[in-house]
Amino acid sequence: MPLIKNDTFVKDPWQYLGDEDNITNETDYVIVPLQRLTKEAGEFQSKISNLGAALPNDQDLQNLKPFLADVKLVALNFPKFADGRAYSQARLIREDLGFEGELRATGDVFPDQAVSMMRCGFDAFEVSENVPLETWKRAVEILNHMYQRSYAVSGDNIRM
Amino acid sequence: MYRYDEFDAQFVKQRVAQFRDQTERRLSGELTEEQFRPLRLMNGLYLQLHAYMLRVAIPYGTLSSKQLRKLARIADKYDKGYGHFTTRQNIQYNWPKLKDIPDLLDELADVEMHAIQTSGNCIRNVTSDQWAGVAVDEIEDPRGYAELMRQWSTIHPEFCYLPRKFKIAITGAPNDRAAVAFHDIGIKMKKNEADEIGFEILVGGGMGRTPVVGVTIKDWLPKKELLSYIEAIMRVYNMYGRRDNKYKARIKILVMALGIEEFRNQVEAEYDKIESPEVILPGEEIGRITSYFAPPEYQKLADTDIAYEEKRKADKAFASWIATNIAKHRVPGYAIANISLKPIGGIPGDATSEQMYAIADLAERYSFSEIRVTHEQNLVLPYVAKQDLYALWQGLVKHDLATDNLSLVSDIICCPGLDYCALATARSIPVSQNISERFADIERQKDVGELKIKISGCINACGHHHAGNIGILGLDKKGEEFYQITLGGSADDNASIGEIIGPGFSSDTVVDAVEQIIEIYRDIRQHKKETFLETYRRVGPEPFKEALYATD
Numbered sequence: 236m237p238l239i240k241n242d243t244f245v246k247d248p249w250q251y252l253g254d255e256d257n258i259t260n261e262t263d264y265v266i267v268p269l270q271r272l273t274k275e276a277g278e279f280q281s282k283i284s285n286l287g288a289a290l291p292n293d294q295d296l297q298n299l300k301p302f303l304a305d306v307k308l309v310a311l312n313f314p315k316f317a318d319g320r321a322y323s324q325a326r327l328i329r330e331d332l333g334f335e336g337e338l339r340a341t342g343d344v345f346p347d348q349a350v351s352m353m354r355c356g357f358d359a360f361e362v363s364e365n366v367p368l369e370t371w372k373r374a375v376e377i378l379n380h381m382y383q384r385s386y387a388v389s390g391d392n393i394r395m
Numbered sequence: 396m397y398r399y400d401e402f403d404a405q406f407v408k409q410r411v412a413q414f415r416d417q418t419e420r421r422l423s424g425e426l427t428e429e430q431f432r433p434l435r436l437m438n439g440l441y442l443q444l445h446a447y448m449l450r451v452a453i454p455y456g457t458l459s460s461k462q463l464r465k466l467a468r469i470a471d472k473y474d475k476g477y478g479h480f481t482t483r484q485n486i487q488y489n490w491p492k493l494k495d496i497p498d499l500l501d502e503l504a505d506v507e508m509h510a511i512q513t514s515g516n517c518i519r520n521v522t523s524d525q526w527a528g529v530a531v532d533e534i535e536d537p538r539g540y541a542e543l544m545r546q547w548s549t550i551h552p553e554f555c556y557l558p559r560k561f562k563i564a565i566t567g568a569p570n571d572r573a574a575v576a577f578h579d580i581g582i583k584m585k586k587n588e589a590d591e592i593g594f595e596i597l598v599g600g601g602m603g604r605t606p607v608v609g610v611t612i613k614d615w616l617p618k619k620e621l622l623s624y625i626e627a628i629m630r631v632y633n634m635y636g637r638r639d640n641k642y643k644a645r646i647k648i649l650v651m652a653l654g655i656e657e658f659r660n661q662v663e664a665e666y667d668k669i670e671s672p673e674v675i676l677p678g679e680e681i682g683r684i685t686s687y688f689a690p691p692e693y694q695k696l697a698d699t700d701i702a703y704e705e706k707r708k709a710d711k712a713f714a715s716w717i718a719t720n721i722a723k724h725r726v727p728g729y730a731i732a733n734i735s736l737k738p739i740g741g742i743p744g745d746a747t748s749e750q751m752y753a754i755a756d757l758a759e760r761y762s763f764s765e766i767r768v769t770h771e772q773n774l775v776l777p778y779v780a781k782q783d784l785y786a787l788w789q790g791l792v793k794h795d796l797a798t799d800n801l802s803l804v805s806d807i808i809c810c811p812g813l814d815y816c817a818l819a820t821a822r823s824i825p826v827s828q829n830i831s832e833r834f835a836d837i838e839r840q841k842d843v844g845e846l847k848i849k850i851s852g853c854i855n856a857c858g859h860h861h862a863g864n865i866g867i868l869g870l871d872k873k874g875e876e877f878y879q880i881t882l883g884g885s886a887d888d889n890a891s892i893g894e895i896i897g898p899g900f901s902s903d904t905v906v907d908a909v910e911q912i913i914e915i916y917r918d919i920r921q922h923k924k925e926t927f928l929e930t931y932r933r934v935g936p937e938p939f940k941e942a943l944y945a946t947d
Binding site for chain 1: 402405406409410412413416417420425430433434516546547549550551552553554555556557630633634638668670675
C-alpha cells in the first residue's frame with residue numbers, strides 16, 4: 236500500500252506480521268495484531284526494537300495500554316469509508332493515553348476524509364494505488380477553517 | 396440573530412469550494428456514484444424518485460428577510476418556483492440539477508446559509524423553539540446555545556461518520572414546542588435548586604420504526620459543560636452504536652440495549668477523560684455568541700391597542716385569524732404572528748417564491764426582518780406590534796397566507812411521501828389534502844379544537860405520525876396503499892407515542908375513518924375545552940375502536 240506522511244508519498248519501512256509468521260533475530264519494524272501481541276508480549280518486547288500494534292476498530296483501548304511504552308506505531312482501521320469508529324479511537328489514543336508515536340490510518344482511507352483523520356491524531360495514511368497525490372493535497376488544502384480545536388492543528392483558522 | 400463574522404464566511408466559502416471540487420470529480424467520472432454518495436449526503440443532496448433534492452439548513456429555524464428572499468430566488472432560478480419547509484426547520488428543493496448545485500450553494504453563502512450536514516450520518520441541524528426569545532413561558536433564550544452547538548458540530552472531525560444520523564433539539568421553555576423528547580439528544584433549559592440556569596439532557600428519543608420517548612441522562616448540567624458532555628455522549632455512541640443493521644443503529648437502540656444506568660456510566664467515564672470544559676467551550680465564546688440574540692429595539696407600547704381592538708370587533712375574518720394564529724408575546728403591545736403554510740387542500744409546508752418574497756417584505760415592515768420556521772411546517776413573525784397586525788393580516792390574505800387553522804384539524808404535519816421520496820411506501824400528501832378538504836369549514840375545525848394530525852408515507856416517520864394525536868402511516872400491501880391509524884401520540888412536554896387502533900384503511904376510506912374518530916370525540920368529550928388528546932387519555936382507545944370496527 237502506498238503510504239502518505241506530511242502530504243507526500245514516503246517509503247514504508249514497516250511490515251505487517253500475520254498470526255502465522257515466525258519472528259527471528261532479524262525481525263524488526265513489524266506491525267503485529269494486538270491480539271497476538273497480548274499473547275506473546277514477552278517475546279515481542281524482548282526481541283524487537285521497532286514494534287507496532289494493529290487494532291480492529293471494536294477493540295477496547297484498555298488492551299493497548301500495557302504496550303504503549305513499547306510500540307512506536309499504532310495502526311487503526313477503517314473497514315469502510317462510512318465506519319467512523321477509529322476517529323474516536325485515535326483521539327483517545329492521543330489525548331487520553333498520550334501516545335506520541337506514529338498513528339496510521341489503514342483500510343478505506345479516502346482523500347476527502349484526510350483532514351478529519353489528521354485532526355483526530357493520525358499522521359500516516361495507507362491509501363489505495365489509484366489515489367493521485369494531487370487529489371490528496373487538494374482535499375487537504377481546500378477546507379482549512381475549522382470550528383473545533385483538535386490535534387496537530389492550531390492558529391487563526393480555529394474558532395473555539 | 397447570529398451574523399457570520401469573517402471566520403464563518405470563509406468557512407462556508409471553503410465548504411462550497413470543496414463541494415464544487417467533489418461535484419466536478421463526479422461529473423468527470425473520477426468519482427463513482429458509490430464514492431460520491433457519502434460526500435453529497437454530507438451536504439444535503441439526495442437522489443430522489445425523479446430528481447436530486449437539496450435540503451438547505453435553517454439553523455434553529457431562524458431566517459432574515461434577506462435570507463428568505465434568497466430562498467425565493469433560488470426556488471425561481473434553480474427549481475420550479477417553490478420550496479418545502481420541513482419538520483426539522485429546514486427547506487427542501489425538489490428539482491435542482493447536479494451541475495447547478497455548487498452555484499446554488501455559492502448564492503446561499505452570500506446570505507450566510509449552507510446545506511452542511513442536512514443529511515448523512517452526522518449531527519444534523521440543531522432545532523429549537525420557534526418562539527425562542529419571545530415566548531412568555533421562557534426561562535432563557537436557547538438560540539445562543541443552539542448556535543454554539545451548530546458551530547461545534549460543523550465538520551466535527553470525530554463525529555461525521557456516526558452509525559446513523561443524529562438530531563439535537565433544545566428548548567428554553569417548560570412548554571415544549573420543539574419535541575425535544577423525540578430527538579437523539581433533547582435539551583431543556585431549567586433552573587437548579589440554587590436558581591442557576593442550566594440544562595436537563597435527554598437521550599435516546601426518536602421516531603422511525605422504533606419510536607421512543609427520550610430519557611433523562613443528566614438532570615442538571617452547568618452551561619459551560621454543554622459541549623463537553625455532549626461530546627462524551629457522542630463518543631460512546633460513535634464507538635458502541637450498532638453498525639451491522641441500519642434500523643438498529645440510532646442511539647436509542649444502544650441506550651435501550653445497555654439500559655440508561657449503564658449508558659450513563661459509560662458517558663460519565665468518557666466525560667472524565669475529556670479535557671476541561673473551558674478548553675472545548677471557553678466562557679467568552681458563550682458570551683460572544685449569546686450576545687447576538689439580544690432582543691430587538693422594541694417600541695414602548697401600551698399592551699392594549701385601541702385601533703387593533705376595534706378592527707377585531709369590526710372584521711370577523713381578522714378576528715378569527717387572531718383567535719387561532721396569534722400567541723401572547725413577552726413584551727407589552729407586541730404579538731407573535733403564526734403564518735399557516737396549510738391552506739385548505741394545499742401541500743403542508745410548501746411555499747411559492749411569490750409567497751416567500753411577500754413574507755420577507757412583511758417581516759421587514761412589521762417584524763424586525765426576522766422569520767422563524769416551525770417543526771410543524773409553518774412560519775412565524777416573532778415581533779409584530781399589535782397596532783400592525785391588521786395591516787400584516789391584509790398582506791397575508793393577498794398571498795393566500797392567512798389560513799386561520801393553527802393547531803386545528805387541517806394544520807397537518809406531512810412528509811413528501813411517494814410523490815417525491817425514494818423511501819416512501821405510500822403517498823401522504825393526497826391524504827393530507829383530502830382531510831383538509833373534508834374539514835374545509837373552519838368553524839367546524841374550531842369546534843373540534845386543538846388536534847394534531849401527522850402523516851408519514853413510510854415507517855421512517857418523517858411526518859411524525861407516532862407523535863400525532865391522530866397519526867397516519869402509509870404502507871404498501873401487495874401493491875395497494877393502505878393507512879394505519881394511531882391515536883394518542885403527542886410531541887409536547889408530556890410526550891407520548893400513539894397506539895395502533897386496529898387494521899389499516901384504504902386510501903378511499905382513511906379520510907372517513909379520521910372523520911369518524913373526530914365525531915366520536917365530539918360526542919364523548921366532557922366539555923368543549925377538553926381537547927382530543929385529553930379525551931383520549933381519559934377514555935382510551937375503546938370507544939374509537941368500537942365505532943371504527945363495529946361489525947353490525
